[in-house]
Amino acid sequence: MNQLSEHILVERATGGKGGGGAVLTRYGQRLIQLYDLLAQIQQKAFDVLSDDDALPLNSLLAAISRFSLQTSARNQWFGTITAAIMMTFNSMLMSYWLTEKHA
Structure with missing residues (x-):
């Protein structure tokens, strides 16, 4: 294994x-920790593939955010942002419209 790596493993x-x-x-x-994390990410990606209601996979950011952000159910709001004020370091959400599916 050491011969296959740039660093001693x-x-x-x-x-x-x-006896040594x-x-x-x-x-x-x-x-090994990195390998375990990558295995978890891979499993979550496979879970997204089996979810018919999942976000489209044509956006890498959407696909990654689908399984990288984990919050409790009460902190999840599904909807569309209809207006926002853009500032230098942050943005202010002005209006939020809940979708009928989750309202």
Whole structure:
């Protein structure tokens, strides 16, 4: 594994009372954490594919936001923003129209 990586993933210890062994480096541990996160993201993407009411997948931002933002049900409002005031660092929501499906 170390030969396939730019960084050392496993450190080996030879000999000794226990006969040596191998230990993951910090980089190796983080690589495994990243792999686990990517597996979770992949599963959520597959879940979106099976959801007939899901957002269209032609927008990468919409697809990612579909499974990356997780809030409680009471904090979700589905609707259309009908007006907004754009400011330098933030925006003010002026009007919000709830869709009939979720009103």
